[in-house]
Amino acid sequence: MAKKIHHIVRxxxxxxxxxxxxxxxxxxxxxxxxxxxxxxxxxFYGREHPLEAHFVENSADRExxxxxxxxxxxKWRIDHEKRDxxxxxxxxxxxxxNPTMEADPDLDHTDLIRQKARDLGFHEVGFTRxxxxxxxxxxxxxxxFPHAICLAYEQGYEGTxxxxxxxxxxxxxxxxxxxxxxxxxxxxxxxxxxxxxQVHSHSDSSAPYIPMFVAAGLGxxxxxxxxxxxxxxxxxxxxxxxxxxxxxYDDPIxxxxxxxxxxxxxxxxxxxxxxxVRDKVWWRxxxxxxxxxxxxxxxxxxxxxxxxxxxxxxxxxxGMKPVMDHYVKTGQVLGKxxxxxxxxxxxxxxxxxxxxxxxxxKDFFEIPRGRFENWIFxxxxxQLVDRDPTPQELRRFGNxxxxxxxxxxxxxx
Ligand code: SF4
Ligand code: SF4
Numbered sequence: 001m002a003k004k005i006h007h008i009v010r011x012x013x014x015x016x017x018x019x020x021x022x023x024x025x026x027x028x029x030x031x032x033x034x035x036x037x038x039x040x041x042x043x044f045y046g047r048e049h050p051l052e053a054h055f056v057e058n059s060a061d062r063e064x065x066x067x068x069x070x071x072x073x074x075k076w077r078i079d080h081e082k083r084d085x086x087x088x089x090x091x092x093x094x095x096x097x098n099p100t101m102e103a104d105p106d107l108d109h110t111d112l113i114r115q116k117a118r119d120l121g122f123h124e125v126g127f128t129r130x131x132x133x134x135x136x137x138x139x140x141x142x143x144x145f146p147h148a149i150c151l152a153y154e155q156g157y158e159g160t161x162x163x164x165x166x167x168x169x170x171x172x173x174x175x176x177x178x179x180x181x182x183x184x185x186x187x188x189x190x191x192x193x194x195x196x197x198q199v200h201s202h203s204d205s206s207a208p209y210i211p212m213f214v215a216a217g218l219g220x221x222x223x224x225x226x227x228x229x230x231x232x233x234x235x236x237x238x239x240x241x242x243x244x245x246x247x248x249y250d251d252p253i254x255x256x257x258x259x260x261x262x263x264x265x266x267x268x269x270x271x272x273x274x275x276x277v278r279d280k281v282w283w284r285x286x287x288x289x290x291x292x293x294x295x296x297x298x299x300x301x302x303x304x305x306x307x308x309x310x311x312x313x314x315x316x317x318x319g320m321k322p323v324m325d326h327y328v329k330t331g332q333v334l335g336k337x338x339x340x341x342x343x344x345x346x347x348x349x350x351x352x353x354x355x356x357x358x359x360x361x362k363d364f365f366e367i368p369r370g371r372f373e374n375w376i377f378x379x380x381x382x383q384l385v386d387r388d389p390t391p392q393e394l395r396r397f398g399n400x401x402x403x404x405x406x407x408x409x410x411x412x413x
Contacts (some may be wrong), residue, residue: 015115046134048348054205056138058293061301076166091180117149124151127149127249151240156175163311164306166304185242215252219255221288223262266313274295314333
């Protein structure tokens with residue numbers, strides 16, 4: 001049955017020069033612009049328990065992850081690091097470079113930067129305050145400027161539909177290399193209009209970026225724990241540039257997804273590791289479907305980055321407008337229950353259509369957890385239960401502690 005429309009969200013077309021799109025939001029999907037947050041809790045956690053970057057917080061599974069790659073993918077990934085590494089290094093020092101021209105206070109910097117970002121190829125651009133409450137502990141002293149330019153680049157459609165596969169991983173990492181370069185180009189441009197710009201690299205994030213993208217009106221958080229953006233759902237890779245250029249902030253938008261996800265639930269039902277949950281909880285001041293990292297990682301690491309929760313999302317596949325048009329017309333979720341949207345292959349396990357999921361034994365989920373230094377102590381502790389460690393084991397333990405300290409120094413500066 002047709003639904004009543006409460007409001008229509010108008011957004012720029014996906015590519016530079018494309019016409020605007022109009023997304024109808026049905027009356028029964030309306031909640032609030034952005035996502036529900038408790039500001040006082042966000043401040044408390046940011047101050048008392050700041051987050052840490054994923055690669056620091058979960059450093060224990062890094063070696064394990066590489067051990068799961070095929071020789072071909074290991075080689076591809078090493079080549080990718082060689083291509084991407086210089087971009088990440090350039091981003092790390094980008095905030096120290098001075099502007100190349102005098103600033104003109106009469107210019108509209110917001111429009112200039114937005115247009116340049118679109119000319120360079122970014123598909124989504126928004127402006128908001130850089131919210132330091134989300135900054136990772138090891139990045140607190142690195143972030144320099146107050147305004148955030150939120151930038152998303154679309155990951156290729158065709159490759160993404162082959163998730164999970166090495167081919168899809170090539171597209172995923174390849175997107176980082178493209179946007180890593182054009183973000184540096186955009187920062188260089190900002191310096192030519194008289195201001196500083198610091199590139200927050202995708203591979204060396206300063207914070208979880210989603211709350212700032214939501215504040216800038218670029219999407220809403222989905223039940224898959226990812227940002228759902230108008231044109232490609234969570235099939236967009238996110239970066240931030242911070243600047244001292246005076247810019248006007250955008251506002252958060254209610255696209256209807258706080259409620260729509262509660263109705264849809266495809267990603268929750270299709271997640272092979274049951275890492276996604278139906279019910280939302282308050283977590284560090286945000287009301288969200290909290291992903292179980294350990295369960296997810298065990299599948300993600302073994303099955304080419306998994307990302308089935310991205311692939312099966314109708315917004316990823318069709319875009320927000322067709323999904324919301326269909327909902328307004330029928331009250332149904334576009335593509336739900338079809339093999340086309342919900343089906344996936346897991347290497348060695350075969351094809352799983354709607355309603356079918358693989359089974360994994362309990363020990364499948366026993367992978368290295370947490371920080372590397374904590375993990376190696378945990379292993380030694382377990383050994384001490386039955387016997388004294390041998391001198392070789394102690395020597396190996398000492399080497400690993402030294403390695404952990406070295407990694408810590410490199411990642412926290
Ligand atoms: S990446 Fe895979 S295992 Fe992890 S939450 Fe998504 S669907 Fe589940
Ligand atoms: S699959 Fe459905 S429930 Fe999951 S994020 Fe996408 S719209 Fe939301």
